[in-house]
Amino acid sequence: MKLYDDTLAPNPRRVRIFLAEKGISVPLVQVEIIKGEHKTPEMRALNPAGTWPLLELDDGTRLTETVAICRYFELIQPDPPLMGRTPLEAAQVEMWQRRMEFELFMPIALSFRHLAPPMAKLETQIKDFGLVNKARAEKRLERLNDELAAKPFIAGDSYSIADITAMCAIDFGKYARIPVDDSLTHVKDWYARVSTRPSAKA
Amino acid sequence: MKLYDDTLAPNPRRVRIFLAEKGISVPLVQVEIIKGEHKTPEMRALNPAGTWPLLELDDGTRLTETVAICRYFELIQPDPPLMGRTPLEAAQVEMWQRRMEFELFMPIALSFRHLAPPMAKLETQIKDFGLVNKARAEKRLERLNDELAAKPFIAGDSYSIADITAMCAIDFGKYARIPVDDSLTHVKDWYARVSTRPSAKA
Numbered sequence: 290m291k292l293y294d295d296t297l298a299p300n301p302r303r304v305r306i307f308l309a310e311k312g313i314s315v316p317l318v319q320v321e322i323i324k325g326e327h328k329t330p331e332m333r334a335l336n337p338a339g340t341w342p343l344l345e346l347d348d349g350t351r352l353t354e355t356v357a358i359c360r361y362f363e364l365i366q367p368d369p370p371l372m373g374r375t376p377l378e379a380a381q382v383e384m385w386q387r388r389m390e391f392e393l394f395m396p397i398a399l400s401f402r403h404l405a406p407p408m409a410k411l412e413t414q415i416k417d418f419g420l421v422n423k424a425r426a427e428k429r430l431e432r433l434n435d436e437l438a439a440k441p442f443i444a445g446d447s448y449s450i451a452d453i454t455a456m457c458a459i460d461f462g463k464y465a466r467i468p469v470d471d472s473l474t475h476v477k478d479w480y481a482r483v484s485t486r487p488s489a490k491a
Numbered sequence: 492m493k494l495y496d497d498t499l500a501p502n503p504r505r506v507r508i509f510l511a512e513k514g515i516s517v518p519l520v521q522v523e524i525i526k527g528e529h530k531t532p533e534m535r536a537l538n539p540a541g542t543w544p545l546l547e548l549d550d551g552t553r554l555t556e557t558v559a560i561c562r563y564f565e566l567i568q569p570d571p572p573l574m575g576r577t578p579l580e581a582a583q584v585e586m587w588q589r590r591m592e593f594e595l596f597m598p599i600a601l602s603f604r605h606l607a608p609p610m611a612k613l614e615t616q617i618k619d620f621g622l623v624n625k626a627r628a629e630k631r632l633e634r635l636n637d638e639l640a641a642k643p644f645i646a647g648d649s650y651s652i653a654d655i656t657a658m659c660a661i662d663f664g665k666y667a668r669i670p671v672d673d674s675l676t677h678v679k680d681w682y683a684r685v686s687t688r689p690s691a692k693a
Binding site for chain 2: 337338346350352353354356357358360361364365376377379380381383384387388392413415417418421432
């Protein structure tokens with residue numbers, strides 16, 4: 290088994306943190322997206338969808354999509370659970386994972402893609418759309434602050450994949466110039482809690 | 492248990508089809524999004540995220556996010572499986588569901604939101620962004636045609652939630668003026684296969 294990775298990209302990081310929390314070690318193959326290494330004919334053949342990371346199993350089966358790769362590891366090694374244990378917990382974790390993905394991670398990523406000067410060579414940038422997404426992410430952080438007033442982790446009492454998605458979104462936000470304002474104390478406290486876990490360095 | 496629904500919106504439809512395939516019947520409460528009924532103070536209190544559909548359990552617990560709601564039903568009633576049975580199948584179905592969601596459903600939805608005249612009152616429309624997404628959806632349909640040359644369903648041999656997402660995307664595409672071109676015969680054949688299942692009318 291091996292994981293095609295890029296230490297600079299936020300999605301591969303979500304999988305590395307997930308694996309670190311599980312205590313699972315998978316050999317990594319580095320592919321530098323910023324240098325266009327994911328678009329070589331060899332990589333295109335391996336991964337026609339062109340999305341990163343990519344997990345290759347020993348029989349050659351390949352999986353893409355961050356959360357699908359995490360699901361695979363969750364099911365082959367359920368402990369510690371990062372995607373909920375009961376049907377209701379699993380649904381609640383998935384709900385919060387998706388909220389953080391659609392409402393925080395994506396607006397931050399879209400803001401970066403459409404506003405950051407180095408991205409102009411990879412993307413047709415539409416500045417107005419970048420600004421809409423920046424504002425959307427900032428507003429979502431304020432709402433997240435209210436949500437975190439009453440619970441230690443994004444999905445409730447336990448650390449989960451939803452925390453991984455949100456933490457990686459916020460760290461990505463530093464590059465997208467979307468910092469967490471000091472007034473958002475619940476987000477700051479939660480961030481301190483999750484970012485000091487050893488897995489955050491994965 | 493009850494499901495807050497809107498017969499005109501594509502996401503509630505994904506859940507209705509999922510339930511029909513499972514043979515599960517849940518009372519529906521109609522909320523007309525186009526009339527702004529999801530933004531009344533009563534509905535805002537019920538569903539602060541404002542996303543649709545919403546499942547309310549008998550104990551008052553509320554779930555949003557289409558795929559999280561589907562996951563709940565998959566786990567409480569695994570048969571027939573719509574999200575894969577083994578760990579690898581589950582990961583593959585999730586991978587394809589996400590591909591169809593991010594690469595087809597979303598570009599179609601974004602194209603509709605940013606180009607359709609009736610949406611101007613709900614959204615700050617950015618025409619260029621709508622056009623980028625229309626082109627992205629059209630290109631993805633061409634790639635889907637190649638993918639479906641070798642398999643009967645989106646995720647492989649079995650009908651799954653990935654087919655539901657893709658079919659609802661394509662039906663939504665009719666409103667977004669993104670039809671499936673007649674040359675895409677594998678997509679047409681697959682569409683005939685999934686859209687004639689009784690669940691498609693749910």
